Amino acid sequence: MSEEIQGWRDIIQQNGKRVQPxxxxxxxxxxxxxxxxxxxxxxxxxxxxxxxxxxAEEIDDETRMRLEWLLPDENKVNIAVAYLAGKALGVDLVKVVEVIDDNY
Structure with missing residues (x-):
């Protein structure tokens, strides 16, 4: 594991306990x-x-349209970035739930 990823994991932990998203x-x-x-x-x-x-538009119009539908405002874009970044770093920054309200 790279030092950078370990550093992020250390930041996400407090007092020896993993911080819940x-x-x-x-x-x-x-x-x-x-x-x-x-x-x-x-x-x-x-x-x-x-x-x-x-x-996304460089991939194809369908991908761009899917992202626009999924991420219609800045808050949803920010949550999506945090979700994908957490996956890339191997940490849970955003909790995935079955059903939530319209706020995402």
Whole structure:
């Protein structure tokens, strides 16, 4: 494990206990983000979350439209970035739940 990833894990832990994620995302949205991100990695050979969100139209219009539907406002974009970043770092920054309210 790289020192950078271990550093992030250390930051996320407090007093020897893992901090539980405070943000939530529905499982259906998380699954859709995973599919889009995995497709992006396959096509662009890149794991850049920034690149995915800002270059989705370079993949195809369908991917761009799926992201626009999933992430209609800045708060949802931010939660999606935290979710994908946590997955990339191997930590749970966003809790995936079966069903949540309209706030995501």
């Amino acid at each position: 405070q943000l939530t995302i529905s499982k259906s949205i998380a699954d859709e983000l995973d599919d889009i991100f995995n497709e992006f990695v396959r096509i662009k050979n890149s794991r850049s979350i920034w690149g995915l969100l800002w270059r």
